[in-house]
Amino acid sequence: MRHTLPIAPQFYVTAPQPCPYLDGRMERKLFTALQGEGAEKLNDTLSQQGFRRSQNVLYRPSCADCSACMSARIRVADFRPTRSQKRVVKRNAALTRKANSPWATEEQYALFRRYLDQRHADGGMADMDIFEFAAMIEETPVKSRVIEYHLPPGAEGNDTGEDKLIAVCLTDVLEDGVSLVYSFFEPAMERHSLGRYIILDHIEIAREAGLPYVYLGYWVPGSPKMGYKASYGALEIYKAGAWRDLVDPEAHRQDLHPLSVDPIAEQVARIRLPDSRPAPTRRD
Template sequence: MRHTLPLAPQFYVTAPQPCPYLEGRMERKLFTALQGDNAEQLNDTLSKQGFRRSQNVLYRPSCADCSACLSARIDISRFAPSRSQRRVLKRNARLRRRVAAPWATEDQYALFRDYLDSRHATGGMADMDVFEFAAMIEETPIRSRIIEYTEPADDAGHPYGGLSAVCLTDVLDDGLSMVYSFFDPSLARDSLGTHVVLDHIALAREMGLPYVYLGYWVPGSPKMGYKARFSGLEVYHRGSWTRLDAPERFAADTHPLAVPPIAEQVARITLPDSRPVRRDG
């Protein structure tokens, strides 16, 4: 029997679970499948509306009584590195960038495990095995790349030295989306996380793309505070992209009536061909 995809994406809502960013709060996500011939166009369109990709799923926070998580991107035309960011670039000038198709390797997984064990030992990804890691890297229906940052060639003549940082990156029609990055925790003093963002800004400029998408900025979360240090930052707030000129203005409103109902949130989503969306669950 032949099966066809629905005419419009169907949106679902996850069950509430403890928030990984703000203690004492519960998170919930609105999500849809990313599949079919229209996958890249759907990803481009929904990314501009605060959605993020995880393998074959697009999701956006849709918590019942909190709106703290704000999708963030850097407007390349307004970005200028700070003095400390210029020091980071100088400190890591030895690293070599290598861009490849999204294919997982043992070296990547070893670095990933070191990173999680050091930085996020109790996080939601702490138990991820090598097969789940490979799925995270390789299961993508769109134009994705794995970007490695390595030490220069060693004395033995190997093409490159050790692996220092890795980023899974999606190429959108208007920018680069940093899906997930990790780095050698023993090199914490080199600020590799900041370096990877700065290099993505340089890469986007080389490609003529106007934005670098960073994921979510969460006011009040120490894990996400670093994103506000990049000039040119914008957040998707109340249906539009807004400059983050004064971070204190975006303190999360936690009153239950401040969050629109799911049906209203879905009705406001614009699809590539402007069809109405369907909601299930």
């Protein structure tokens, strides 16, 4: 009888490029392909070690001399909204939520373009066309959902006479939580704090499903774009190989030193794979 051993994922490193979060720094990512019948298990296991998904790739920051970016997740059972967050939920009480299969629509893309043009016109996704947008939504080898938020006709901000799409979140369903892969919303409705509402509603989605965590992506202290995540209670960050309570955001430095990051080979060797075998050596 012939036995076939499972193929271990191979890890690679991107070339350095300017950091989108902290001025004057360079970013580099450690990544691996996400494919095949073991994709969901690999996504679950690596998400628990600070990795994020982008289409069929899993990645984690591995900058040469900076360790500011830390994966963040909310512990659902211990989360208690602040007064401000309660007001955000109340302000958006009229919204309806729809969970769909990962399929891109022209309506989503129109909203996505308005969002980018007004909020991130100089960002890395600013030139994304409808085909690239569809790939971002649809190319997923794991259990994903497109969560849409609609404003009913007659509600403040909707004079169209029909439901109006005002926010979207591409969400992965993990074995221990939900992961917000990418979200966008109507930029003209700034008073509604839709970005904050999406996170708060995903806490409810996780609670309804009995899942313990909401994965938010990366928290970057000192970054105007990514520092806001510290405002959510019961937040954990993945630092030095373990999940830790955030506690005091000011206690976490924006490390910038050639010895603040372990060599790539050591990072890869410590990655836990689904079958508990050690990760293979990286490939340049």
